[in-house]
Amino acid sequence: MTLSSNQQSLKKMVKGRGLAERHPLNWTRWITVGVIWIVVVLPLTALFLRSFAFRWLFPDILPGQWGLRAWDYTFGESSRVIEALLNSIGVALLVTMLAMIVGLPTARALGMHDFRGKKVVEWILLTPIIVPVLVAVMGIHIVFIKLRLTGTIWGVALAHLIPATPYFVLVMSSVFANYSPALEETARSLGANKFRVFRYVTFPAISSGLLGASLFTFLISWSQYVTTLLIGSGTFVTLPLVLFPFLGGGNAAVGSAITLIFVAPAILVLVLTSRSLGRGSTVMGGFGKI
Amino acid sequence: MTVKPILGAKCLKAIGLAAVIGAATPAATSAGEIAPGFDTWDDVLSAADGTTVNWFMWGGSETINGWVDKYFGEVVKERYNITLNRVPIGDTVDAVNLVLTEAQAGVTEGGSVDMIWINGDNFKTLKEAELLYGPWSESVPNAVHVNWNDPSIANDFGVSVDGLESPWGSAQMVWEYNSAYVSDPPRTFEATAEWIHSNPGLFTYPAPPDFHGLSFVKHAFYWAADDWSVFQKPFDQAVFDSIAPKVWAYLNDIEPDLWRGGQTYPAKIAALNELLANSEVYFGMALNPRRTSNFIKNGTYPDTIRTFVHDTGTLTNKNYVTIPSAASNPAGAMVIANYMLSTEHQLVQADPTRWGWGIPTDISTWTEAERAQLASYELGIATLPPGELAEAGLPEPHASWVVNMENGWIENVLKK
């Protein structure tokens, strides 16, 4: 796992040629684009339609009767969607913050320094990504019960931190690998104190990478189902927990409505990060180098 | 017994404490107590004031969820200043398991679960593990409406209640069919098999341990036994071995002509409901005889779904609420359980336009006016008349049979 890269310079070289040609739409491109749009848009459309359908029975292609009943229920108190939404946001924010606190220094060390034991650190980071977190959470469940952490936001956040930390560190370390410490040294030589160096030099340089990594971490926590189910003891309810009973044969209209709420921040995150995730991204490149 | 909720901030300090506490010990009522730790009902009410009750219950029905929040959540808040926290779970066994795990970890008070909607096997598990609070259910004020001498109340799937749970509702299984495709549904197991063979792919049942699926298997056992009263006694291996082969033979015989050739079964009743709604299959089942009409009303079902019962009858049972011994707030839970039994509430609960849940209390203790109101309720389009249902009622088997039926199905039908 070499996280340092000279992609940046290579990219500049390629861009500098300015010879990237625009191609016409041939049939391969038509098919690819068509498949992408259908495969991505059709499921989301189906969810949308289903959530506004009062009765949508076989073999109607469009709902026979429309209605807002599913949405009424979803936003009503008994669905607990609002509570779960707030819990989901709260725990995801907490996880992101904790991951940032424990992860930023490590990411900097990995991205900018060579040190003895670096390989070991990389291995330790890699393990929770490959070895299922569920196994560890099942193992530690009993300890969490003893510590009275089950059913609390802190317990759930700690459980989410297991998968969130390695991803955050790995993504940020590839951001740090592309960051030159020379600027910091210059700033210090010009008399800036540590805080000012961070505020005016380091932070602006890593901020877009940090945003990407944080949103990514947020989504990891946001998507957790089984860890929350176990550590939350059923009393700490997040969106996936509310959603689950409606899938695979609950009320599909309500399930679709909750699914749409569940998916909304993901799409929002994508809009915010599409630039850092897109072509030649260091974030995705970081995964390629794990 | 004082109940001290342990706050999150204190948890770290609790480590040492929790480590030295041994296994849970069941509480017992001493003379003069209304419930363990409470001398009078007023003590209970004052202990419950301003508390929160974590009520674990199956959360797969939006009707029931809405019902509980409105007709319990709002009422108990207003009358008793109790906050009801309905904890939706996929299966009652999850709550049972949580209680067991907490006990295993040495939690004897301040547990996560205050109250569970429960019956049968799950009740038996907790009772035998001595993890239930009580006795209390026979001494709450509204217990006067419960006929504790009725064996179908005092025994939950044959397991003696012993004041450890309080009734909430009563259920009876009915079969559902789509009258658009089936004009005359088969009313015996033999006829059902015949229908399945001549209409392959249009019948299925949920896989046990889903409660409805288990009910289907129980019905098959009742059909296979010449005399179903054998199931009222505790489990008997010899009897089981004499009946079970016929059941497995029957279920394996119909399997190839079930939905999906019997290669998979709906995991939950909700999945079967969906199949029936979309005409993937023509038959379903419901444990609440009034549910089908409600489903038609709320758009889940097409309006051609109807219900029927077998000529040999269908199982009825009561369902209860219980309180674990490690509950943080037994007082609050008892107040809710007591309110459940009030005639005022039972009348609302039985109203088919609201929920239409079966009445577990003894209506002979009601006033004339209350009984008249009950009689005035209109049946839904797909609901059978109370008389026909009552006539078909069969008692549930003793809970000790259930685990054998379930494991037997998994070994002999599912895995085969």
Added chain:
Amino acid sequence: MTAVSIQRLSRAFGNEWAVQELDLEIASGEMIALLGPSGCGKTTTLRMITGLLRPTSGDLLFDGMSVVNIPTERRGAALIFQEHLLFPTMTVAQNVGFGLKMAGVNKAEILSRVNEMLDRVELSGFGNRKAHELSGGQRQRVALARGLVTRPKVLLLDEPLANLDANLRITMRQLIRSIQRELGTTAIFVTHDQEEAVMLADRIVLMFDGKLQQVGPPDEFYRHPRTAGVAKFFRSQNFLSGTRRGNIVATGAGDLVVSDTVIDTGDGPVIITARPETLRLSSGLNEQNSLAASVITSIYMGTHTQLIVQLQDAVWHVQAPPSTAVKEGDQIFVELPKSEIWIIEDEPESFALASALNDE
């Protein structure tokens, strides 16, 4: 025999002409330098020859056959990239043998030809190394070997020496030249460095702004630049306007006699030029082609002394012997040897405008 024939080749990007109506005939075995400042269209030309870029119009012939519609991979034009690009996933030997492998040559032959090529570029024994284990010069030699091993119809080099340090440039230059001669490969290389072009190329093709300026052997660019632009690109700033009458050009500073071989522009206003190193200091006006000048600056350069002088209305550079002892303000006489005076083709009016803009 003509190996490559470029006929009215043009390429536009959007509304901009990158290359406009380029005509060029390249003989077999010849080494051509495509010279010009960056952005002049030389790389675009190179890419059109390889087929990586389609011309907007015009034709391109290899051995008399049009190759415009033949894709790069079947054209037989090998390109050596500026970045010494080696396939990072392959060893040196695999890199060199890549083209042969693509052509389906059998393994034994690939091996022997690769080894032979590695010998030629003085990298025997490096076959099993990976690209990242090589120095810049070694990488360049591998790239060269890889380009040549398939015996391409034409070898194209994009700024082959640009990324190397000074010493390495000299050795690489010699190596490229000698191998190209030995193999008799037709080669075209792109550079912005006129010295490199002069030293390596049989003929230089100079381009400005997508247009061909002058084609010829290197010395012609020094002695016979077609335009002021060409002369300036070859580091001569010395221009003087005058009026030609036969072999005499009358300037404000005096009359100059020019050689018979100077191009025939007819009588009338002309602009003459002469390179700084051909000029001599003379004792007085009485010597032929001597003009009076005053010294603006004198800089001692070790091997010579660089004088910047005011010659009538023009500023000239003169390369004087190192021992020359003149200082600012001195009046001197500059002799322009008859054979070294050249007349450029720029219109005198447009030249005046251009020089006003360019001189700083």
Added chain:
Amino acid sequence: MKLDRYSLKERLKIPLMVFPSMAVIVLLFGGGLVFGLLQSVGYLPVAGLTDFTFSHYVNVLTDPTFLRSLWVTFRIAFIVTLLSTIIAVGMAFVLREQFPGSRISTFVFQIPLPVPHLVAASAVILLFAQSGLISRIAVAIGFIDAPSGFPVLINDKLGVGITLSFVWKEVPFIGLVVLAVLQSVGPKYEELARTLGANKRQRLQYVLLPLIMPGLLSTWIIVFAFTFANFEIPLLLGQTFPQTLPVQAFQEFQKPELTSRPIGMAIATVIAAITIVLLVAYRRLARYSRA
């Protein structure tokens, strides 16, 4: 003295930077694995388990149900990884070029990436159930006339529904990694190969695939391990029997009988062991592919 203190500070700098995240992972994740392992051999005094035994492993490993589950899990993970890779690489090759609509299509291509897996499962159910939207379209076209005529794609024997929802999620993940590598590499190597006579297929085989291989290997291992260990998708979309290993492990773990918990932990430990083997194998492979 000052010098000494400085050098001590310098020496502690990296360990201090690395410590917080390492502590989180070692304590929570490592601790969890150790406790899990202890429970699987029946020894965890805090939980009242004191009988040290390997019998749970023996029971699990000799149980034909376990072996069938293992096979099902492995098969699904393998097919998902293979299919996702092929589709993702193909799409990345198309999307890396600019053409009318390429930018917006690349954006749409990324949408499934941040979308939770449950959403994918939810959509797959709506579309691919026998009475789902696609089945209804088939009825409208006249291909079939009843839900039973539509192929069984949810809760099915082959795990088609599971595969579809995983592939929907993983294609953009692999695709974006490949796209990132391709973009950073640029068109140079291909142009180089063309001038050396490599045709389209040869460029793909000898130039591009080797270039994206290290990135692909990492994503393969992540996707395989993720698919292998996922719980909720097979629970929702899998058949009743045999289930995948994580579902089996969790359900054993959640059973009310206390004896089931060590069995669940034993299965979980086997899952962990398999993924660790994968991890080690991958690191070996990666070292060779980069050497």
